[in-house]
């Protein structure tokens with residue numbers, strides 16, 4: 001099912017004088033239409049995407065998450081490149097209370113490509 005981008009009602013197939021097209025079921029209140037090619041594209045765009053691979057934390061990530069939920073003060077996580085630092089931070093943000101202030105800093109030891117973010 002494809003919904004009308006204007007009024008969110010369902011689009012329906014219409015047999016018009018010049019062939020099939022898709023029109024808003026809110027017609028005549030809403031005159032939105034799209035041709036069958038656009039409808040096919042929209043169907044694909046609105047189709048549920050394949051489910052994401054489930055996140056399974058490593059024992060190190062579990063330790064980080066434990067700290068976030070129960071620890072206090074500051075934590076330093078030393079990790080090699082490609083070990084999933086960003087994934088850990090993003091997952092950790094899910095665990096923090098919504099009213100908490102979070103500042104995380106990801107830095108490279110050699111000082112290049114340093115990124116900082118405040119959430």
Ligand SMILES: [Zn+2]
Nearest residue numbers: 004007024030
């Ligand atoms: Zn509509």
